[in-house]
């Protein structure tokens with residue numbers, strides 16, 4: 001079922017004379033992951049702050065769960081989850097006590113705490129004080145807290161930034177699971193692999209402007225102007241060929257003689273797409 005959870009329409013934001021968001025238009029549907037991919041300073045966090053009512057836009061409209069983001073009532077806050085840097089975790093409380101504290105505020109039954117602890121892989125650390133957790137474990141606790149009340153929309157502002165690859169992978173798995181359960185997820189990242197892997201749709205954000213929008217596949221195919229193929233032949237020789245009639249004949253010939261070990265098309269990565277659209281690197 002298609003259900004619109006977020007709609008940004010012609011959003012612009014100025015800090016003083018500085019125009020940091022320019023005419024942003026996007027939607028997020030139920031069960032969808034939308035990523036804002038862009039370098040530091042592009043305007044990702046500002047966008048999240050506007051949608052979650054922490055900042056007011058200069059012009060345009062921001063709707064979340066059918067309400068104006070600037071005048072949300074408390075009922076709406078109970079339907080959102082937020083993962084950001086300022087985690088709001090109490091370091092001197094244990095993992096379990098942290099979640100119990102928030103469960104009470106959010107009127108969530110205690111059984112749900114155990115469920116979430118399992119889901120984020122912290123069950124065996126529940127008696128540890130939060131201050132003693134590793135960075136990755138702490139991020140899982142932040143995520144556990146954000147989804148405790150089964151929010152309909154989850155915001156994650158660079159959730160895997162600075163985490164080791166295996167913890168990042170665990171978090172990606174959790175997000176996929178939450179999406180499968182129908183949660184709408186708004187993700188920001190400067191990691192193009194993360195955006196490519198996680199997103200149903202990705203918006204490339206550069207200096208406050210969405211310069212491209214689509215599925216990761218759509219964007220990579222759109223910028224696949226020089227079609228190239230990497231061939232590995234029997235005996236180990238590798239060839240990189242560009243689309244042409246000669247290439248077609250050559251590949252057909254190798255194939256007829258059963259000389260091809262592997263054959264891959266080389267479409268650009270999202271990083272190359274970003275570079276092509278903006279003329280700058282993501283990092």
Ligand SMILES: Nc1ncnc2c1ncn2[C@@H]1O[C@H](COP(=O)(O)OP(=O)(O)O)[C@@H](O)[C@H]1O
Nearest residue numbers: 015018020038039040041042043044045046047
């Ligand atoms: N409260 C603020 N006052 C003035 N400028 C700000 C404020 N918050 C962010 N900015 C500026 O807005 C731009 C976008 O910032 P931000 O949304 O944090 O980018 P990102 O999250 O993509 O790194 C940056 O140039 C930043 O310096």
Ligand SMILES: [Mg+2]
Nearest residue numbers: 044045046157
């Ligand atoms: Mg940011």
